[in-house]
Amino acid sequence: MTTNLTKNFTFRNRVKKNKKVDSQTIDKLFVYGSLNNDYYLQLLTGVTLPNDTGLLLNHRRIQPENSFSFALPWKGFTIEGRLLYHVTPDIIKKLDDYESEGKLYKRKIAQVQVKEEIIEAWVYIGKPKSLKPYFTKGFEERDRIEEFVEKNVTRYIEQKADLFINYDRGALPIKVTRELLSEEVHSILRQYFQDSGLPAFIIKHEIEKASIPRLTWLKSDPKAMEYADNYIKLATNFMIFNQLEEKFRNDYRSEVKVSDAYYMHTISAMMALKLMVDQNTHVKSAHKQLEIDRFNPELLYTDYAAAAILIAEELYERDKAEEIVDWVNSNRHIGLLPLGAELEFSNIGYRAIGAKEGADPVFDSFYYFYNFDLMRRGWKLGAHIDDHKFLTSPNIRTRGFLELAFGRYKLLGDVSKPATEDSWILSSITDLAVRFMGIKPHSLHISIEIPANAPFKKLTNPDYILCLLTLGGDLREDENGKLREMRIFNQEIFHKESGLNISRLNKHHKNPEEDVWTPVVEYQFPRLFYEYDYQPLIMALKGFQLGLNPYPFKGCSNLPDPQQYIEMEQFFINWASRPAPIPEQSIDQFLVTIEEGLDKEVAVFGKEHGRYTQRIIGRIEEQIKRRTKRIKKHYDSSQ
Amino acid sequence: MTVANNKLYEVIEKHKDELITEICNRLQKLSSSHYEMIDFERHQEREEEFLDIIIKVIHENNERPLKIYMENLARQRSNEGYSLEEVQNAIRIFEEEFWDILVTHYPVSKELVELLTDCNMVFGLARDYFAQYYMDKTIAMQNELNSLKERFYKYKQGRKDLTGNEAVDQ
Numbered sequence: 001m002t003t004n005l006t007k008n009f010t011f012r013n014r015v016k017k018n019k020k021v022d023s024q025t026i027d028k029l030f031v032y033g034s035l036n037n038d039y040y041l042q043l044l045t046g047v048t049l050p051n052d053t054g055l056l057l058n059h060r061r062i063q064p065e066n067s068f069s070f071a072l073p074w075k076g077f078t079i080e081g082r083l084l085y086h087v088t089p090d091i092i093k094k095l096d097d098y099e100s101e102g103k104l105y106k107r108k109i110a111q112v113q114v115k116e117e118i119i120e121a122w123v124y125i126g127k128p129k130s131l132k133p134y135f136t137k138g139f140e141e142r143d144r145i146e147e148f149v150e151k152n153v154t155r156y157i158e159q160k161a162d163l164f165i166n167y168d169r170g171a172l173p174i175k176v177t178r179e180l181l182s183e184e185v186h187s188i189l190r191q192y193f194q195d196s197g198l199p200a201f202i203i204k205h206e207i208e209k210a211s212i213p214r215l216t217w218l219k220s221d222p223k224a225m226e227y228a229d230n231y232i233k234l235a236t237n238f239m240i241f242n243q244l245e246e247k248f249r250n251d252y253r254s255e256v257k258v259s260d261a262y263y264m265h266t267i268s269a270m271m272a273l274k275l276m277v278d279q280n281t282h283v284k285s286a287h288k289q290l291e292i293d294r295f296n297p298e299l300l301y302t303d304y305a306a307a308a309i310l311i312a313e314e315l316y317e318r319d320k321a322e323e324i325v326d327w328v329n330s331n332r333h334i335g336l337l338p339l340g341a342e343l344e345f346s347n348i349g350y351r352a353i354g355a356k357e358g359a360d361p362v363f364d365s366f367y368y369f370y371n372f373d374l375m376r377r378g379w380k381l382g383a384h385i386d387d388h389k390f391l392t393s394p395n396i397r398t399r400g401f402l403e404l405a406f407g408r409y410k411l412l413g414d415v416s417k418p419a420t421e422d423s424w425i426l427s428s429i430t431d432l433a434v435r436f437m438g439i440k441p442h443s444l445h446i447s448i449e450i451p452a453n454a455p456f457k458k459l460t461n462p463d464y465i466l467c468l469l470t471l472g473g474d475l476r477e478d479e480n481g482k483l484r485e486m487r488i489f490n491q492e493i494f495h496k497e498s499g500l501n502i503s504r505l506n507k508h509h510k511n512p513e514e515d516v517w518t519p520v521v522e523y524q525f526p527r528l529f530y531e532y533d534y535q536p537l538i539m540a541l542k543g544f545q546l547g548l549n550p551y552p553f554k555g556c557s558n559l560p561d562p563q564q565y566i567e568m569e570q571f572f573i574n575w576a577s578r579p580a581p582i583p584e585q586s587i588d589q590f591l592v593t594i595e596e597g598l599d600k601e602v603a604v605f606g607k608e609h610g611r612y613t614q615r616i617i618g619r620i621e622e623q624i625k626r627r628t629k630r631i632k633k634h635y636d637s638s639q
Numbered sequence: 640m641t642v643a644n645n646k647l648y649e650v651i652e653k654h655k656d657e658l659i660t661e662i663c664n665r666l667q668k669l670s671s672s673h674y675e676m677i678d679f680e681r682h683q684e685r686e687e688e689f690l691d692i693i694i695k696v697i698h699e700n701n702e703r704p705l706k707i708y709m710e711n712l713a714r715q716r717s718n719e720g721y722s723l724e725e726v727q728n729a730i731r732i733f734e735e736e737f738w739d740i741l742v743t744h745y746p747v748s749k750e751l752v753e754l755l756t757d758c759n760m761v762f763g764l765a766r767d768y769f770a771q772y773y774m775d776k777t778i779a780m781q782n783e784l785n786s787l788k789e790r791f792y793k794y795k796q797g798r799k800d801l802t803g804n805e806a807v808d809q
Contacts, residue, residue, distance in 0.1 A: 172794060277718070277719075278718065279718075280717075280718045280719060280720050281718050281776060281780060282780065282783075284720070285777070285780035285781065285783075285784055286784055286787060289781065289784045289785075289787065289788045290787065290788060290791045299795075303795065303798070306791070306794050307791055310787055310790050310791055310794070314784070314787050347671070435719060435720075438720055440671075440675075440676060474678075475679065476664075476667050476679060477664050477667070477668075481664075527678075529676055529677060529678045529681075530673055530676035530677050531677055531678075531681055531719075532677075532678055532681065623680075626680065627680070630679070
């Protein structure tokens, strides 16, 4: 029996005897890493090729942690992979481009054993020194393909920059164009992976047709001009945020990465928001110094983008970024249920819906939101206008709330992915977004994706909803000193047609092309506060859903006793106008229910998670009891 | 510790809940301000902390803790985007409620007048420390951002050289 080594030796001798193969005639390529994946190969070349499994002789595969592998010459070692046939010069050119031949990899001829035969073929050999920066950033195979696609897109961005920004061909105009077209670039990338590649002419077309926003229209719209300063500030802030988000995503790939089931920008967006919020004074001063804190008729939209890029470069320092990454890493927790959130903002509160012209002196209820191209600027946070009608369109002006919907990357069709499974992440990004926006926060909708086969149960004790209201509602005195739960009392979640919207069952699509939907329960009662820890509320909702999984109040066609739910709604309306203390027994039962629910997570994730859950349950109990005490004080004094 | 100080401590301790609740309710009603957007209990925590500092300073006749507290607070509020006026308003509300409790529950005496003078001085100091930090920060930031200003100026100049002075989106 011959060993591998002796086998190799024999084969090598046999090849040596053969006539030297001309490199021009070689049409075979040995693949072992990302190219050994049919899906990736198709993405990169647009073709599938005939192949055989084979062994690359005298090479060793190096696999750095959290990164992609590469081959190095190593006597006596072999690498398993595949030998591709009919690899044309055109395909080789594309792959050279992908592998950055000459820089990151060297393409050379090596010997491949296929069954009993030794064949000469091309193989990409890594250049460890050049590859090292990629490993420290945590680049994986998919990241490399993304980078490759982005490189292709950049070609067309450069052409666009030449056309639209008549400034020297340096890095800044390209960055500006890229910033203004970032939503389109993201969309191309998504499509690229979804369709296993996109022809170059489509990429070119998409970039060419994407519009560069302008401000010329303002001159003929004096009413819009009155609000221009505030819109410009908001647009610039979104652009600074986008730049920072990209920096975090590029520099800390492994830290911001989430599974494909979740929205890819959540963690990096949160880090960018944290940096901006921590540096708020700096950001404001920079706005003033560059005189971009107001509409300046001498500046173009692209100039504001250039200013935003320069500010982001000034703000982003590696040590500050490291601190933020550490902060996120040390607080993250895993969870069973995918979560999402929608945040509504308006300086005039619930009067934003159907607001008259000028009622909101700062933004005129976001009437000019789309004219200032703010949906494209704020796409990473899912920014859009919600006027509580069916759907707003970027082409039609409307007054309403400015809404952020984390994970909603396509407004039309309500296409979204959950933001996270981590209640700390959701709570923190919500709080940071409120601080970042600088607009009066109004309401918060929290969504919980539930397993499709989990049966809903009847809610028998309405006090459980009161417990949730003490955690997330808005208990405050009115102008006459009477305590109210303002979300319900002001009829903010009351709709003429459907009644009180405490919770609703929604169908969410993850891909526009898919018919498949996921059941999502959306809680609509929480108030969005400034400086608030939403973790107890989110964990309570999660525990409630996992422990009891009650029928949502709206959106269920098979509600077993609709009359009972209608009666409960009336009970909440009465309670909100004069909150009464929640019976202790109900509070205890509620806490047991959510603990039972959260225990399901503990069973999966272990003891450490159990300690975290217990800490949060302790805070939930403390909050409910403290607020009940306040309710009791008011209730007793008004008897 | 003087008798007046002791008495002040007693009065405030006795009426602490009432004082804090009044302050928080008024802060929550400050429209178009950050305070309006904050939950009652968060206000409670914050105002209790401030009250403890004020009492400590009057008690110990030592301004240092107030200076440290106000500078930290100014750093936070400035980063959070509070305007100077907003915070000064909040301090004013606190001061008014504080006086109200004292005048209502402290026996009318020469000591009360002295106490009110002391309190007036402490709140004045709090406002001064706060305003000073805001001013210093603004000036420091302006100097820090000079190079950024320069870079943007160069960009604008370069763009104008090619397009002329006219700002026209093409």
